[in-house]
């Protein structure tokens with residue numbers, strides 16, 4: 001499998017793009033003519049720069065408005081294309097993309113178009129060039145790959161083939177299995193892009209909202225399965241027009257692109273028995289069973305405040321690490337580590353972000369297999385500093401460089417609490433039974449990247465994006481779920497939102513909240529109150545509305561109000577939630593109770609919760625910012 005990416009997919013100058021593309025591990029690039037025109041290099045220099053990076057130019061594009069034109073436009077188009085063939089020879093590439101016409105003078109006609117391509121094939125052959133025809137989904141006469149294929153078939157020229165682009169096919173909801181009837185050697189090139197399901201003008205959607213396979217909602221895997229069934233053996237190339245990527249970090253976008261292609265081809269080889277991509281073997285994705293522990297990095301000075309907050313949540317000190325200043329806090333199957341080590345990863349995490357969740361340990365069916373898969377999907381490993389006699393727990397870097405440890409219950413790793421800690425079981429507690437989810441806050445630009453991280457490494461699904469209204473701006477939120485792991489990714493642009501301030505105050509993306517599960521949130525609320533837990537107060541207006549909206553029993557609403565418990569429901573069930581007051585750095589805890597199959601996270605309550613958190617964080621009478 002040769003991988004390629006179009007230069008339009010990344011930000012920066014051509015030089016920056018090439019470096020990022022090569023570093024991410026691609027084999028080639030599609031050169032967009034605009035990128036070449038905007039550069040100061042000669043075509044030969046560009047060709048050399050590309051090859052010096054170990055890359056090849058897989059495609060030159062686009063050539064527009066060629067087919068179905070009357071004279072004199074037709075002759076002019078042929079003269080124009082010949083100039084581009086000369087340019088391509090100097091660049092050192094032999095494949096040109098011709099996209100279906102949108103020219104106002106074009107008159108269409110399938111045999112006329114086929115004849116145009118036959119003549120173009122003759123001209124291309126004289127230059128040692130091949131041309132591929134792509135149906136733009138907004139093309140005037142050809143806007144469906146089946147029609148483009150019919151033109152190519154009738155042109156019947158060895159130098160003329162078909163170019164497929166998943167976006168154009170899937171955006172028009174064309175069944176990709178129609179590709180299975182096309183001979184693979186007549187497909188000259190395959191472009192891949194995903195996109196979020198938004199109802200809008202096709203051209204605008206294509207030019208601004210495309211994203212990496214797996215980041216959107218289109219069935220790119222189904223498309224790719226059909227492509228491999230044809231025996232197509234050429235490049236797989238990402239062609240991603242996306243406003244965010246155009247201004248994003250080119251290295252991050254290029255790496256996400258490469259990750260998306262590996263994940264896609266892995267998915268395809270498992271679904272399509274004939275597919276044999278030359279992709280190294282690695283384990284299939286597995287669901288996460290649960291979060292086995294979360295670890296806070298802190299300092300000796302700040303640890304007591306965190307520990308008394310944990311105690312007010314019903315946690316009990318349950319052990320110490322055998323060799324490091326790490327204490328274990330336990331309750332109802334939840335393990336929280338408080339690490340005030342002055343060396344190692346936790347310390348550097350504390351120095352960078354302040355008291356923060358520096359590690360999340362995931363219980364998976366096979367930790368070493370999960371690690372192998374993560375590595376194959378380009379996750380960065382954490383270099384271990386294990387002492388003799390302690391467990392070497394496989395670890396990768398997650399959001400903001402945090403550590404994700406991988407544990408299982410079947411290998412030696414199952415002994416973590418006995419080997420690394422002299423752990424006692426928790427006794428009393430406040431009714432917390434598990435970790436329901438964690439909330440990770442990041443710049444909006446990073447959201448696609450981290451959702452791809454989770455969904456490609458684990459057997460995970462992403463929920464639709466929801467808007468969360470903060471009094472000072474909009475925050476976008478999307479949940480990712482893998483078995484017992486639920487993560488909400490919150491993307492903030494606006495600096496004054498609670499999430500935006502948290503990013504600034506903690507110097508980068510991080511876990512902003514941890515939500516614990518309870519089977520009886522009213523009993524838990526009472527137990528927390530006895531322990532002096534500082535519950536976030538929710539005002540009376542909210543409860544009037546919630547009672548009217550859901551037609552709840554007034555007695556229950558009164559109990560909810562007394563305990564500042566918020567409520568939501570969906571088709572599957574009911575949801576209760578309460579919050580801690582935010583810490584000075586913006587971090588907070590949440591307690592939730594799910595009933596039935598409630599699938600959400602209480603998003604409708606978020607605006608009121610955020611407003612209350614902002615009031616709690618700002619003593620009365622203080623200015624807003």
Ligand SMILES: O=C(O)c1ccc(O)c(O)c1
Nearest residue numbers: 062099134165206207239
């Ligand atoms: O938006 C366009 O015009 C355009 C050009 C070339 C392509 O390959 C494509 O998919 C779209």
Ligand SMILES: [Mg+2]
Nearest residue numbers: 134165191239
């Ligand atoms: Mg295309």
